[in-house]
Amino acid sequence: MIWYPYEQMKKMKDPYKIVDAEGVYIFTEDKKLIDSVSSWWSVIHGYRNPKITEAIKNQADKFSHVMLGGLTHDSVEKLSDKLADFLPGDLDYCFFSDSGSVAVEVALKMALQYYVNKNDLKRTKILSLTHAYHGDTFKTMEAGDDEDYHFILKAYGENPNVIHIDTNIDDLEKAFLKYHEELNCFIVEPLLQGAGGMRMYDISFLKRARELCDEYGVLLIFDEVATGFGRTGNRFVSDLVLPDIIVLGKALTGGHIGHAATVANKKVFDGFYSDDDTHALMHGPTFMGNALACSAALASIEIFEAEDYMSKIKHIEELTKEYMEGFTAEGIMEVRMMGGCVCIEVEDGSMLKGYQEFAYERGVFARPFLNYLYAMVPYIITDDELLKVLSTMKEWFNK
Ligand SMILES: *Cc1c(COP(=O)(O)O)cnc(C)c1O
Numbered sequence: 585m586i587w588y589p590y591e592q593m594k595k596m597k598d599p600y601k602i603v604d605a606e607g608v609y610i611f612t613e614d615k616k617l618i619d620s621v622s623s624w625w626s627v628i629h630g631y632r633n634p635k636i637t638e639a640i641k642n643q644a645d646k647f648s649h650v651m652l653g654g655l656t657h658d659s660v661e662k663l664s665d666k667l668a669d670f671l672p673g674d675l676d677y678c679f680f681s682d683s684g685s686v687a688v689e690v691a692l693k694m695a696l697q698y699y700v701n702k703n704d705l706k707r708t709k710i711l712s713l714t715h716a717y718h719g720d721t722f723k724t725m726e727a728g729d730d731e732d733y734h735f736i737l738k739a740y741g742e743n744p745n746v747i748h749i750d751t752n753i754d755d756l757e758k759a760f761l762k763y764h765e766e767l768n769c770f771i772v773e774p775l776l777q778g779a780g781g782m783r784m785y786d787i788s789f790l791k792r793a794r795e796l797c798d799e800y801g802v803l804l805i806f807d808e809v810a811t812g813f814g815r816t817g818n819r820f821v822s823d824l825v826l827p828d829i830i831v832l833g834k835a836l837t838g839g840h841i842g843h844a845a846t847v848a849n850k851k852v853f854d855g856f857y858s859d860d861d862t863h864a865l866m867h868g869p870t871f872m873g874n875a876l877a878c879s880a881a882l883a884s885i886e887i888f889e890a891e892d893y894m895s896k897i898k899h900i901e902e903l904t905k906e907y908m909e910g911f912t913a914e915g916i917m918e919v920r921m922m923g924g925c926v927c928i929e930v931e932d933g934s935m936l937k938g939y940q941e942f943a944y945e946r947g948v949f950a951r952p953f954l955n956y957l958y959a960m961v962p963y964i965i966t967d968d969e970l971l972k973v974l975s976t977m978k979e980w981f982n983k
Contacts, residue, residue: 590732600612600615600617600944600949601613605619605631605632606630606631606632607630607631607632607962607964608630608631608961608962608964608965608969609631610631610949615944615947616947617944617947617948617949618947618948618949618961618965618969618972618973619631619949619961619962620943620948620949620950620959620960620961620973621949621950621951621959621960622839622960622961622962623839624834625778625810625815625834625835625960626834626835626837626838626839627835627838627839627840627962628813628814628835628838628839628884628888628893628962628963629838629839629884629887629962629963629964630962630964630965633838633840633883633884633887635883635886635887636837636838636840636880636883636884636887637840638883639879639880639882639883640840640841640876640879640880642879643659643875643876643878643879644876646875647875648874648875648876649871649874649875649876650875651870651872652680652868652872652873653868656873657873657875657878659875659878659879659882660680660873660875660878662878662882663678663680663873663878663881663882664678666882666885667832667845667847667885668847670885670889671820671822671830671847672820672822672823672826673822673826673849674849674850674851675822675826675827675829675830675847675848675849676847676849676850676853677847677848677849677850677852677853678845678846678847679694679845679846679847679848679865679867679872680843680844680845680869680872680873680874680878681843681844681845681846681867681869681872682842682843682844682869682870682871682872682874683719683833683842683843683844684719684807684809684831684833684834684844685718685719685720685721685724686719686721686844686869687809687831687832687833687844687845687846688718688719688721688723688724688727688771688807688809688831688846689719689721689723689724690846690865690867691771691805691807691829691831691846692710692723692724692727692769692771692805693865693867694829694846694848694852694856694865695710695768695769695771695803695805695828695829695852696708696768696769697855697856697865698768698803698852698855698856699768701855701856701858701860701863702855706765706766707765707766707767707768707802708745708766708768709745709746709747709763709766709767709768710726710727710745710746710747710768710769710770710771711747711749711759711763711767711769711770711771711802712727712728712729712746712747712748712749712770712771712772713729713748713749713750713751713772713773713777713780714729714748714749714750715729715730715777715780715781715783716728716729716730716748716771716772716773716777716780717729717730717773717777717778717779717780718771718773718807719809722736726743726746727746727771728780729748729780730779730780731954747759747763751777751783751785751786751789752789753788753789753792756789756792756793756796757792757796760796760799760800760802764800764802767800767802768802768803769802769803769804769805770793770797770802770803770804770805771805771807772790772793772804772805772806772807773806773807773808773809773810773811774790774806774807774808774811774816774821774822774825774827775787775790775811775816775818775821775922776810776811776815776816776922776923776925778810778811779810779953781927781929781954781955781956782920782925782927782929782956782958783920784920784922787821787824787825790821790824790825791825793825794825794826794827797828803828803829803852804827804828804829805827805828805829805830805831806820806821806822806827806829806830806831807831808820808821808822808830808831808832809831809832809833809834809844810834812830812832812833812834812835812836813832813834813835813836813884813888813893814835814888814893814894814897814923814924814963815835815897815923815924815925815960816922816923816925817897817898817901817922817923817924818923819894826849827849828848828849828851828852829846829847829848829849829852830846830847831844831845831846831847832844832845832846832847833845835884836881836884837877837880837881837884838880838881838883838884838887840880840884841874841876841877841880842877843874843877843878843880843881893963896963896964897923897924897963900923900924900961900963900965900970901921901922901923901924903967903970903971904921904926904970904974905921907971907974907975908921908926908974908978909921911928911978913981913982914981915930915931915932915935915981916928916929916930916931916981917929917930917931917955924960924961924963925958925959925960926958926959926974926977927956927957927958928956928957928958928977928981929955929956930955930956930957931955932955933954933955936952936955936956936957939952939957939980940952942976942980942983943976943980946972946976946979947972948972948973948976950973950976950977957977957980959973959974959977961973
């Protein structure tokens with residue numbers, strides 16, 4: 585039997601069984617649904633993109649996988665070159681892994697070991713944000729602050745080496761003043777906190793964070809697993825403020841195969857590059873640099889560049905603003921928009937109960953959580969399709 589994610593299995597309703605998918609649509613036996621979630625925000629080009637499918641097939645005709653332990657191959661070499669080009673600044677050193685959570689683990693491991701390699705054993709503390717989400721593995725849960733994981737706190741207590749702050753500059757400055765001698769790194773989902781409730785904040789916070797990190801020698805990590813590849817209306821938030829380490833996942837392969845990357849700058853890489861074997865990064869997921877995934881990622885980035893995705897995303901943002909700005913109804917706390925993300929926050933999560941079925945009947949797949957009804961559509965969506973997603977959201981409150 586399948587144990588489904590984030591579900592009380594005893595009460596779970598049957599999942600919709602998908603038999604086909606193409607473009608923005610997923611198909612059940614009898615319904616055609618616009619996927620307003622983009623399969624957890626990853627399928628940015630839509631389903632069954634012909635170029636990505638072809639890239640995967642071509643690679644599979646040669647080989648699907650070889651390990652990176654002592655071996656390498658064209659697709660992973662090309663992808664790391666491409667990422668080094670495509671990412672801003674000197675974010676050039678690509679460590680691949682099989683999921684976003686693992687890639688965040690690797691980022692934290694890099695940051696922590698960076699200072700150990702320098703024989704600075706005082707810098708043990710991780711600064712992160714309230715409502716942060718960085719993944720489902722143990723260290724990422726600790727760095728995160730997701731209500732769903734507070735069972736961890738109950739059983740194990742809070743980790744004294746993780747400090748959470750809100751996204752305001754005052755709290756940021758206070759945390760640096762108080763902890764700077766012990767601070768190792770500051771990890772954030774830049775501009776848009778996804779699974780913590782689609783919370784949006786201002787770039788000035790990140791600019792100040794960069795200054796403080798420079799002043800006190802703290803490493804800045806951007807978890808762009810969700811925000812990367814255009815979701816905020818920027819290619820990467822790292823284009824605006826440059827971190828020391830960026831983490832990519834979700835849309836990296838256009839959502840066609842799971843893969844992720846932790847990309848470090850030269851300063852971080854140099855912290856490991858030495859004659860001392862104990863300074864090496866001891867990590868190596870079995871399927872890191874998987875050839876099918878690397879081929880898919882390469883094709884995905886090529887499409888992103890060739891087809892001017894940034895203007896597509898700008899257009900989605902404009903249309904969404906035009907249609908949703910000022911929308912209100914009883915129980916709505918706030919409507920938030922940024923790039924290819926829109927979120928209606930309600931006072932009480934029970935108000936969203938039944939929305940999934942309501943949307944299903946109207947040809948839209950949605951998956952609201954807690955107090956948040958949101959859409960993160962594939963960027964190839966047409967105006968009519970986008971308006972259908974948005975009008976379904978509005979209709980729910982006006983019914
Ligand atoms: C989804 C997500 C992760 C975890 O990625 P997985 O591939 O699900 O392990 C980490 N960080 C952020 C910001 C995410 O949105």
